[in-house]
Amino acid sequence: xxxxxxxxxxxxxxxxxxxxxxxxQMVAASKLRRAQNAAEAARPYxxxxxxxxxxxxxxxxxxxxxxxxxxxxxxxxxxxxxxxxGERGLSxxxxxxxxxxxxxxxxxxxxQGKEVKFFCVGRKGYxxxxxxxxxxxxxxxxxxxxxxxxxxxxxxxxxxxxxxxxAGEFDVCTLFYSRFQSVISQIPTAxxxxxxEVATPTAHAGPATSYDYEPEEDEILTGLLPRxxxxxxxxxxxxxxxxxxxxxxxxxxxxxxxxxxxxxxxxLIYNRTRQAMITKELIEIISGAEAV
Amino acid sequence: xxxxxxxxxxPEKLAFSGEVDQVDVPGVEGDFGVLAGHAPVVxxxxxxxxxxxxxxxxxxxxxxxxxxxxSDKGLTVLADVATAIADLDRTKFSETIKGxxxxxxEKEGSELDNAIERLDHFxxxxxxxxxxxxx
Numbered sequence: 405x406x407x408x409x410x411x412x413x414x415x416x417x418x419x420x421x422x423x424x425x426x427x428x429q430m431v432a433a434s435k436l437r438r439a440q441n442a443a444e445a446a447r448p449y450x451x452x453x454x455x456x457x458x459x460x461x462x463x464x465x466x467x468x469x470x471x472x473x474x475x476x477x478x479x480x481x482x483x484x485x486x487x488x489x490g491e492r493g494l495s496x497x498x499x500x501x502x503x504x505x506x507x508x509x510x511x512x513x514x515x516q517g518k519e520v521k522f523f524c525v526g527r528k529g530y531x532x533x534x535x536x537x538x539x540x541x542x543x544x545x546x547x548x549x550x551x552x553x554x555x556x557x558x559x560x561x562x563x564x565x566x567x568x569x570x571a572g573e574f575d576v577c578t579l580f581y582s583r584f585q586s587v588i589s590q591i592p593t594a595x596x597x598x599x600x601e602v603a604t605p606t607a608h609a610g611p612a613t614s615y616d617y618e619p620e621e622d623e624i625l626t627g628l629l630p631r632x633x634x635x636x637x638x639x640x641x642x643x644x645x646x647x648x649x650x651x652x653x654x655x656x657x658x659x660x661x662x663x664x665x666x667x668x669x670x671x672l673i674y675n676r677t678r679q680a681m682i683t684k685e686l687i688e689i690i691s692g693a694e695a696v
Numbered sequence: 697x698x699x700x701x702x703x704x705x706x707p708e709k710l711a712f713s714g715e716v717d718q719v720d721v722p723g724v725e726g727d728f729g730v731l732a733g734h735a736p737v738v739x740x741x742x743x744x745x746x747x748x749x750x751x752x753x754x755x756x757x758x759x760x761x762x763x764x765x766x767s768d769k770g771l772t773v774l775a776d777v778a779t780a781i782a783d784l785d786r787t788k789f790s791e792t793i794k795g796x797x798x799x800x801x802e803k804e805g806s807e808l809d810n811a812i813e814r815l816d817h818f819x820x821x822x823x824x825x826x827x828x829x830x831x
Contacts, residue, residue, distance in 0.1 A: 445709040452705060452772050456738065456765050555707040555776075615765075618725055618739040627740060628763065631776070638707055 476599035489529030498651035558638030701770030
């Protein structure tokens with residue numbers, strides 16, 4: 405049985421762990437607020453972009469000369485899965501939830517006889533996917549050194565994806581990330597970005613405004629579609645960032661609570677043992693005194 | 697004077713939102729001024745200086761490309777980058793231009809044309825900045 409001293413050491417170490425998890429929780433909470441603000445600040449741009457694109461695209465996608473980013477390559481043989489995960493762990497199921505979704509999608513595509521390629525953004529996703537799909541990972545990128553996520557990071561990824569698309573390396577691109585619902589709920593999401601799925605503008609109230617275009621419609625569209633990809637990736641990265649801190653916050657909250665529970669139990673055992681020893685010593689003293 | 701609603705959004709933030717009298721937008725095919733009741737138009741924006749006029753006051757914002765959309769709800773400019781002139785770091789800006797000039801050598805074909813065009817836009821912004829800085 406562990407001696408009293410051993411138990412004291414153990415309790416102290418659990419307390420130290422609790423302090424760390426508590427600190428991590430608070431750091432995550434403050435970072436979460438910033439990440440959430442960033443995600444909200446990016447929303448108007450993405451929404452306007454969606455509105456404009458769906459307006460122009462509805463007219464353009466029907467015409468035969470539609471750009472491949474919108475109309476697709478006409479095949480869906482090769483799929484590129486763009487998996488965005490976090491750089492660090494200690495965030496509950498955040499990373500594995502995204503990876504699981506991507507893996508399920510990949511397996512079902514492979515079962516259908518399609519070819520699958522991966523583009524991993526973030527270290528954690530790469531590490532997990534490497535186990536099953538090492539050969540299919542065509543590129544991976546770490547954002548570890550990035551302190552503040554900027555639009556340039558997203559643009560960088562978009563350029564790499566577009567280069568592969570132009571080289572004919574894949575037909576369909578799907579983006580995997582975690583949508584931030586609330587602190588306790590982050591939803592892993594798959595979103596097809598190439599070819600772009602356009603929401604039909606009929607859903608909007610009122611007749612569609614007929615715009616003048618300057619320069620021509622298709623010229624604007626050709627410039628806009630690659631930008632839109634970058635915007636979608638940027639939004640995914642920001643949502644991911646907010647989700648990561650949300651997940652980390654609740655994970656660390658749990659850890660702090662578990663540590664508290666453990667400390668309570670250990671202290672109880674410690675006290676019980678201590679009392680038992682005192683009682684034993686008393687008995688020894690008393691029986692010793694009686695014997696005299 | 698009737699006003700209209702104007703939003704200037706960049707991917708990172710909502711740079712401007714409010715009622716304005718007039719906005720001068722640097723379009724790809726030339727600058728154009730927008731007043732209330734402008735016909736609906738979608739126009740590509742070149743890197744340049746966008747002027748917002750509210751009650752006689754002029755506010756200048758540097759936009760680096762994007763898209764302008766005028767509808768009955770007002771004008772929306774989706775700018776790749778939007779920086780108020782006051783916030784611009786001039787030395788950094790001229791460094792960007794230098795970097796672009798150096799990269800020109802590596803490019804060819806239509807990519808080179810695009811790069812030169814973009815560089816010209818940047819230079820004209822810098823030129824305008826330096827000439828108006830005296831006032």
